[in-house]
Amino acid sequence: MEKRGGDLAIEHIPDIIISDVMMPIKNGVDLCNELKNDKRTSHIPIILLTAKVGDNNKLEGLKTGADDYIIKPFKKELLKVRVEKLIDNRKKLQARYSQEVILYPKDVAIASIDEQFLMNLQAVLDENLVESSFNIDVLCKEVGMSRMQLHRKLKALTGHSASEFIRSQRLRLASELLKKPGVNISQVGYSVGFNDHAYFSKCFKKMYHCTPTEYQKKIAKNNFD
The missing domain is CATH 3.40.50.2300 (Response regulator)
Structure with missing residues (x-):
C-alpha cells in the first residue's frame, strides 16, 4: 500500500x-x-x-x-524564485536562533505551533541543560519526537543537529556565566553539563575562537575599559 x-x-x-x-x-x-x-x-x-x-x-x-x-x-523561473525566497527566509531564522541563549521568539515571525515548540524546548533546557546526563534521548522523550524528527526540526529552525544544539546551548550558557567577575572557569564547565574540563575548553574554543580563560580576560578588559 x-x-x-x-x-x-x-x-x-x-x-x-x-x-x-x-x-x-x-x-x-x-x-x-x-x-x-x-x-x-x-x-x-x-x-x-x-x-x-x-x-x-x-x-x-x-x-x-x-x-x-x-x-x-x-513559469518555472517563478517557482524557483519562490522556493529560493522561502529557503532564504529559513536561513535568516536559523541565523537568528543560532545566536540566542534564550529561544523565546522575539522579532521573527513564525507559526504559533513552532513558537510553542520553542517555548517548550526552552523549558526543557532550563530544567535539564546543567545535567551531564542530559542527551538527545532525554530531549526526544521530553518533546515527544523521534531522533530523526527532532534532528530535522532543529536543523530547520536553528541550523544545528540535535547533538550540536545541546552542546551549543551549553556553551552559550557558559559564555554568559563567564561574564560574571571572579567566576571559576572549571566550575563553569561542570555547571553547564561538561564532565571533562579539557573537552569543555576544546568545544568552547571551537565555537568562540578562544579558550574560556582568554574569553574571561577579554570580558574583564572590556569591562575595565
Missing part, C-alpha cells in the same frame, strides 16, 4: 513541500492544514499550486498556513 503524502512528510521531514491543491484522497489545502498543525512538520515551508483563480481561493490556502500560493500555469 502506497503511503500518503502526509505520512511521507512526517517520516522524512523534507526541507520544503510543493503540492497541488487538487489531489485524490486529500486535497492540498487539507494536507497543508494537517502538516501545519503537527509540531513535527509545522516548520516545513509549503507552496500550494492551483488552477483556481480568485482571491477567495488564495485566502483559503493561506489561512491553512501555506507559505506561498501559485496560480497555474506559471
